[in-house]
Amino acid sequence: MIGKYMILRLIIAILLIQAPSVLAQASSGYSDSKADGGKTIRKTVRYPTRAIRRDIPLTNSIRKAMREGTRDFSGKPGPNYWQLKTDYTIKARLHPSTQTIWGTEEIVLHNNSNDELKQIVLRLDHNIYRAFVPRGYSVPAETTPGMIITRLNVAGDEVDLSARPVQLRRGAPPPEPSLRVSGLDQTVAVITLEKPIAPKSRIKLKIDWHTKLPGGPNGRGHRMTQRWSNRLFQPTQWFPRVAKYDDLRGWETDPYLGPAEFHNNFGRFDVKIDVPAGWIVSGTGLLQNPQEVLAAKARERLAKVLDSDAEITIVGPDEVGPGKSTADGKNLVWHFVADNVNDFAWATARDFVWKATRATIPGKGPIPIHMVFLPERAARYKRAGELTRHALEFYSELWAPYPFPQLTMQDGPSAGMEYPMVINSNQGAADHETAHQWWPMMVGNNEKRYGWMDEGFNSYMNILSRAHLAGKEPNLDGLGQSYGRISGSDDEAPLMWNANYAGRGYSFQTYRKTPLMLSMLGGIVGDKAVQKAMSDYTKTWAFKHPSPWDYMFFMNNALGEDLEWFWYYWLFTTESVDSSIKNVAMKKKETVVTIHQAGQMPSPVVLKVEFELEGPAIKKMPNAKMEGTATAIVTYPVDVWFGGKRTFDARLNFGKRKIKKITFDPSRRFPDKNPSDNVWPRAQ
Numbered sequence: 001m002i003g004k005y006m007i008l009r010l011i012i013a014i015l016l017i018q019a020p021s022v023l024a025q026a027s028s029g030y031s032d033s034k035a036d037g038g039k040t041i042r043k044t045v046r047y048p049t050r051a052i053r054r055d056i057p058l059t060n061s062i063r064k065a066m067r068e069g070t071r072d073f074s075g076k077p078g079p080n081y082w083q084l085k086t087d088y089t090i091k092a093r094l095h096p097s098t099q100t101i102w103g104t105e106e107i108v109l110h111n112n113s114n115d116e117l118k119q120i121v122l123r124l125d126h127n128i129y130r131a132f133v134p135r136g137y138s139v140p141a142e143t144t145p146g147m148i149i150t151r152l153n154v155a156g157d158e159v160d161l162s163a164r165p166v167q168l169r170r171g172a173p174p175p176e177p178s179l180r181v182s183g184l185d186q187t188v189a190v191i192t193l194e195k196p197i198a199p200k201s202r203i204k205l206k207i208d209w210h211t212k213l214p215g216g217p218n219g220r221g222h223r224m225t226q227r228w229s230n231r232l233f234q235p236t237q238w239f240p241r242v243a244k245y246d247d248l249r250g251w252e253t254d255p256y257l258g259p260a261e262f263h264n265n266f267g268r269f270d271v272k273i274d275v276p277a278g279w280i281v282s283g284t285g286l287l288q289n290p291q292e293v294l295a296a297k298a299r300e301r302l303a304k305v306l307d308s309d310a311e312i313t314i315v316g317p318d319e320v321g322p323g324k325s326t327a328d329g330k331n332l333v334w335h336f337v338a339d340n341v342n343d344f345a346w347a348t349a350r351d352f353v354w355k356a357t358r359a360t361i362p363g364k365g366p367i368p369i370h371m372v373f374l375p376e377r378a379a380r381y382k383r384a385g386e387l388t389r390h391a392l393e394f395y396s397e398l399w400a401p402y403p404f405p406q407l408t409m410q411d412g413p414s415a416g417m418e419y420p421m422v423i424n425s426n427q428g429a430a431d432h433e434t435a436h437q438w439w440p441m442m443v444g445n446n447e448k449r450y451g452w453m454d455e456g457f458n459s460y461m462n463i464l465s466r467a468h469l470a471g472k473e474p475n476l477d478g479l480g481q482s483y484g485r486i487s488g489s490d491d492e493a494p495l496m497w498n499a500n501y502a503g504r505g506y507s508f509q510t511y512r513k514t515p516l517m518l519s520m521l522g523g524i525v526g527d528k529a530v531q532k533a534m535s536d537y538t539k540t541w542a543f544k545h546p547s548p549w550d551y552m553f554f555m556n557n558a559l560g561e562d563l564e565w566f567w568y569y570w571l572f573t574t575e576s577v578d579s580s581i582k583n584v585a586m587k588k589k590e591t592v593v594t595i596h597q598a599g600q601m602p603s604p605v606v607l608k609v610e611f612e613l614e615g616p617a618i619k620k621m622p623n624a625k626m627e628g629t630a631t632a633i634v635t636y637p638v639d640v641w642f643g644g645k646r647t648f649d650a651r652l653n654f655g656k657r658k659i660k661k662i663t664f665d666p667s668r669r670f671p672d673k674n675p676s677d678n679v680w681p682r683a684q
Contacts, residue, residue, distance in 0.1 A: 233412075484674075
């Protein structure tokens with residue numbers, strides 16, 4: 001019997017004998033071997049072939065919408081498209097001493113669908129400040145009692161708020177329909193109706209409520225701090241709202257977790273806000289009663305805002321208090337109205353400085369830009385009006401004219417957040433937050449699920465705006481290629497993964513990846529073509545709710561190309577291209593450039609061929625364009641890879657002029673982990 005020590009030595013010796021052949025296999029890039037059953041199996045990281053997926057997945061939700069004719073492969077709203085409408089009449093009173101808003105509201109829900117609605121889902125976002133509510137990567141500045149509903153009336157019937165939840169027993173018949181509510185202590189509550197809301201009808205809800213605005217130094221994440229002591233208040237997502245109901249999934253019931261934002265119905269807001277006299281109030285919509293709440297001097301200055309691009313002080317730092325900044329009295333009610341918006345936000349402070357200027361919207365004319373901020377923070381607003389004007393005018397030309405009658409910048413603890421006609425920002429984020437007026441305030445994307453259609457598009461357009469402001473052409477080169485360094489990270493979720501649950505990868509998934517994707521798309525069809533198609537998309541889906549499939553199909557049609565392979569790899573996977581120039585062979589009549597793609601994502605083959613400055617004339621190639629006298633760009637379409645091979649021989653026939661350098665993907669638009677092997681000859 002051989003001892004354990006002798007067996008171990010024997011195993012090591014066998015491994016050492018076999019090691020050279022194992023290493024040789026690994027260094028070859030890939031190899032196959034036969035398993036016991038005789039089937040070929042992979043033994044290394046690389047594989048000699050790949051299957052290119054050329055269509056995009058169609059989930060049950062989009063298939064349902066297509067069957068019902070609300071959406072189709074044109075990417076435009078289908079012939080049967082519909083969306084709910086919600087109109088709000090809100091009366092709110094702020095008590096600065098208790099930091100609490102007391103409110104009553106009436107909601108008219110217009111059921112424009114073909115469905116009987118047996119439930120109404122409410123969004124109670126302020127319940128995220130309760131102690132026992134799930135939340136994502138954010139920390140409230142303060143634990144509060146959340147949104148306290150004290151009365152709920154549906155179609156004239158009172159809901160018993162003290163009723164215990166119905167317990168469903170296994171095997172028991174479902175209970176008779178009755179009017180009840182559950183989840184009032186969570187961010188999503190469900191009202192079960194006794195009588196369904198018929199299609200093409202409407203119903204009225206009345207709600208009394210109050211909520212404390214969180215404050216303090218320890219809040220992390222936008223919207224997690226909504227006041228500075230008792231001096232300034234910045235309420236957002238501050239009232240009970242009817243959740244989104246659409247043709248794809250019905251009610252949107254994902255909880256509000258903090259980072260992912262919202263998906264709301266469009267409608268009309270009629271809002272009255274009661275605050276102490278002397279406090280300035282700004283918000284969504286148009287102020288209906290300036291003569292009742294503003295001092296005469298402020299009204300006179302306000303009337304001159306649209307006369308020029310000059311910045312006008314409406315209320316100065318030395319004009320604080322009743323009878324100076326506002327009308328006299330104890331309390332004043334500020335009345336705002338906004339049509340066709342999907343939310344309402346506001347801010348108030350006892351010593352706001354109020355300045356205003358204008359932007360001139362193409363095809364529309366001048367609109368006011370308001371800025372309200374604390375006196376000691378004036379430096380943060382020195383260029384705010386100028387930057388916001390540029391953003392409004394530039395994006396109006398880029399996508400579609402700004403549709404709203406004004407825009408307000410509000411100071412406060414949340415210095416980077418957007419709502420219709422309102423941005424909680426100073427000059428630092430002015431461009432980015434203004435851009436949100438196009439999405440989701442104009443094009444109502446589902447930010448909770450698909451943040452890339454909101455923050456991602458925004459990040460892309462910010463690149464264009466910054467270049468325009470600097471008087472330069474935008475440079476998107478290199479962005480697409482850079483994704484190769486990120487692709488494959490364990491923390492990265494695909495863009496089509498529900499952003500509400502993206503966790504640590506939320507920032508990259510939602511903000512940063514989309515510009516990289518659109519960089520590659522521009523490398524295929526041209527940046528101007530991408531922007532023209534997105535402008536048409538914006539106008540088509542204005543004040544509607546597109547899905548990702550609508551965007552993909554619309555862009556295919558607008559660009560005149562079947563790009564489903566592109567959308568699949570960028571949106572549904574975390575794959576990259578990883579190309580390299582494997583070999584360059586000089587033959588008598590042609591130069592053969594062998595391209596290898598190690599990644600799963602394919603790309604067109606784009607080669608920059610640089611010639612010696614002197615020599616025989618350069619012959620023309622049908623798929624080549626000359627740049628100057630000694631450089632050619634040669635392009636082969638992406639379908640050269642559709643057969644499954646990982647290598648492609650590009651045959652160059654430019655005559656006898658000597659080639660000195662060849663670069664794959666010269667604009668650096670295609671994701672690549674190691675761009676150094678995209679150049680021939682290799683750098684020494």
